[in-house]
Amino acid sequence: MTRTVRIGAGSAWWGDRIEPAALNAAQGKLDYLCFETMAEATISAAQVRKRRDPSFPGYDTYLDDRMRAVLPPCLAHGTRIVTNQGWINPDGAAQRIVHWLRELGAKGVKVAAVNGSLITDRVLELTDRILEDGRPTRALKDSIVSAEVYLGAEPIVEALQAGARIVVSGRVADPSIFMAPMMYEFGWGALDHARLGAGNGLGHLMECGAQVTGGYFADPGFKDVPDPWNLAFPIVEVEPDGSAVLTKVAGSGGAVTPMTVKEQLFYEVHDPANYITPDVVVDFTAARLEQIGPDRVRVTGLSGKPRTPTLKVSIGCTEGFIGEDMFFYAGPGALRRAQLARRVLEERFRIVKLDAEEVRIDFLGLNAIHGAMTPPDAPEPYEIAVRVAARTRTREEANKVGREVDGMAVSGIGMTGKRVPHQDRVREIIGVWSSLVPREKIVPSINYYES
Amino acid sequence: MKVMLQHLAHCRSGDKGNTSNISVIAYEPEFYPLLKEQLTAERFKAHYAGVVTGTVTRYEVDGLGALNFVAEGALGGGVSRSLCLDNYGKSLSSRVLAFEIDVPDALRAKLHGPGPR
Numbered sequence: 001m002t003r004t005v006r007i008g009a010g011s012a013w014w015g016d017r018i019e020p021a022a023l024n025a026a027q028g029k030l031d032y033l034c035f036e037t038m039a040e041a042t043i044s045a046a047q048v049r050k051r052r053d054p055s056f057p058g059y060d061t062y063l064d065d066r067m068r069a070v071l072p073p074c075l076a077h078g079t080r081i082v083t084n085q086g087w088i089n090p091d092g093a094a095q096r097i098v099h100w101l102r103e104l105g106a107k108g109v110k111v112a113a114v115n116g117s118l119i120t121d122r123v124l125e126l127t128d129r130i131l132e133d134g135r136p137t138r139a140l141k142d143s144i145v146s147a148e149v150y151l152g153a154e155p156i157v158e159a160l161q162a163g164a165r166i167v168v169s170g171r172v173a174d175p176s177i178f179m180a181p182m183m184y185e186f187g188w189g190a191l192d193h194a195r196l197g198a199g200n201g202l203g204h205l206m207e208c209g210a211q212v213t214g215g216y217f218a219d220p221g222f223k224d225v226p227d228p229w230n231l232a233f234p235i236v237e238v239e240p241d242g243s244a245v246l247t248k249v250a251g252s253g254g255a256v257t258p259m260t261v262k263e264q265l266f267y268e269v270h271d272p273a274n275y276i277t278p279d280v281v282v283d284f285t286a287a288r289l290e291q292i293g294p295d296r297v298r299v300t301g302l303s304g305k306p307r308t309p310t311l312k313v314s315i316g317c318t319e320g321f322i323g324e325d326m327f328f329y330a331g332p333g334a335l336r337r338a339q340l341a342r343r344v345l346e347e348r349f350r351i352v353k354l355d356a357e358e359v360r361i362d363f364l365g366l367n368a369i370h371g372a373m374t375p376p377d378a379p380e381p382y383e384i385a386v387r388v389a390a391r392t393r394t395r396e397e398a399n400k401v402g403r404e405v406d407g408m409a410v411s412g413i414g415m416t417g418k419r420v421p422h423q424d425r426v427r428e429i430i431g432v433w434s435s436l437v438p439r440e441k442i443v444p445s446i447n448y449y450e451s
Numbered sequence: 452m453k454v455m456l457q458h459l460a461h462c463r464s465g466d467k468g469n470t471s472n473i474s475v476i477a478y479e480p481e482f483y484p485l486l487k488e489q490l491t492a493e494r495f496k497a498h499y500a501g502v503v504t505g506t507v508t509r510y511e512v513d514g515l516g517a518l519n520f521v522a523e524g525a526l527g528g529g530v531s532r533s534l535c536l537d538n539y540g541k542s543l544s545s546r547v548l549a550f551e552i553d554v555p556d557a558l559r560a561k562l563h564g565p566g567p568r
Contacts, residue, residue, distance in 0.1 A: 041530075263461065264463075266463065268472065269519065273510075285512050288514070360535070369537045372501025372502055373498075391532065429531050432529070432530075
């Protein structure tokens with residue numbers, strides 16, 4: 001029988017559910033449980049928070065919840081963990097995990113912290129141009145909050161080779177988190193682009209968790225999903241040649257079908273023949289998907305091309321503020337009242353001299369999501385929320401949005417519904433730009449801890 | 452006979468910076484040539500007029516019966532800067548479900564989902 005490695009997903013983003021991770025750890029018969037917990041701006045947001053609150057440890061705010069849920073079953077089943085919950089402090093996260101291991105009485109468990117993705121202090125020397133608009137990266141000089149390189153799987157593989165049972169990193173490309181165990185278990189080399197293409201392709205199918213097991217998918221009558229309130233996270237059974245079966249724990253809700261897999265295959269992919277990751281360039285175009293059993297899809301034909309000489313850098317910059325609020329109308333004439341309310345707000349913003357780069361006043365229920373694409377003959381809804389947002393340079397200007405919406409309470413239109421002002425009507429914008437850095441300039445480092 | 456694309460294909464959108472990719476995946480292999488012929492990049496861009504401000508590139512993956520549209524300038528300047536309530540553009544793909552496709556009568560019985568055909 002072919003040897004397979006079973007890798008399960010534990011999260012697809014910071015706010016993801018914890019219960020499916022615990023289910024995978026307890027019932028997935030996993031060799032590895034992998035967590036992806038970052039969005040594009042996660043690192044920058046953590047840096048901003050750290051500046052304001054020195055007591056913020058700088059790793060996933062749900063680290064404790066996730067580890068307490070999965071460590072006991074993972075220890076019981078010998079499941080190793082690979083996770084990017086280290087954010088801006090992988091060493092702190094590793095030490096915190098060691099703390100929980102000790103609480104559980106687990107002795108001699110090796111935990112690795114992978115560092116080296118943060119390059120905030122040298123990003124301007126290492127990079128040249130901004131990918132999005134071609135400007136020199138030094139144009140961002142005064143607004144940079146954080147800069148991090150997307151590392152590949154190699155440092156995680158090194159940590160596993162050194163005997164780590166748990167590897168916690170900062171920024172690592174999402175698919176690489178899931179591929180590192182395949183490289184380690186099957187001895188795939190860093191330049192073996194054929195197998196790494198398959199492995200990183202599988203990593204891409206796994207990185208968004210439930211998005212391949214029936215999440216972000218259901219459309220009643222067209223694409224029905226069983227028990228969509230009880231979705232499981234995926235499990236991939238990988239063979240040494242990079243062929244695999246995608247599945248999930250039996251008895252859970254959701255579905256694994258060629259349809260769910262195809263939707264995830266294209267998710268955030270541009271050219272399907274050239275999906276660039278730090279480890280390899282994945283080619284999805286010859287993929288074959290076959291339903292071989294209930295909630296079991298066989299994936300073959302993923303391939304790869306040699307990796308690029310550069311690594312991607314994400315540069316987070318402060319770019320001002322967004323002020324945002326909403327209020328409501330219902331019943332006959334909801335739209336005409338909302339239209340007058342918009343006019344009132346436009347005039348009020350002129351009167352209070354709102355200095356904004358952009359202002360948007362939408363009718364939620366009619367055109368707030370698809371905006372200018374909304375058909376002109378769209379029927380008038382029974383209820384409408386007037387949602388107003390403005391992007392400004394300063395917090396003071398952004399505050400004007402909420403203050404003018406407050407004015408709509410007693411000085412507005414008839415039958416205006418309004419919620420009590422809450423505290424988060426202004427948020428800081430962290431714009432994310434990209435650049436490239438020569439691969440050889442980045443040298444990750446690994447620190448080991450033991451319970 | 453013209454029908455909404457939702458009876459022939461399913462879709463998903465993903466975000467990267469100010470670019471949205473929208474995949475359009477045929478429910479049946481027979482539907483794929485219709486999509487490929489009728490849902491061109493130009494028509495896709497026209498269907499998203501007012502929201503997509505940049506270039507639209509179409510990638511074809513025949514083996515999976517899928518088209519992948521990469522729409523630049525679709526996210527109001529980028530996820531973190533966008534004033535759109537759906538700043539990630541997660542619901543952008545649903546717009547293409549309303550695109551009208553001319554379907555031969557012979558394929559009518561294969562169309563998916565409820566509602567008028």
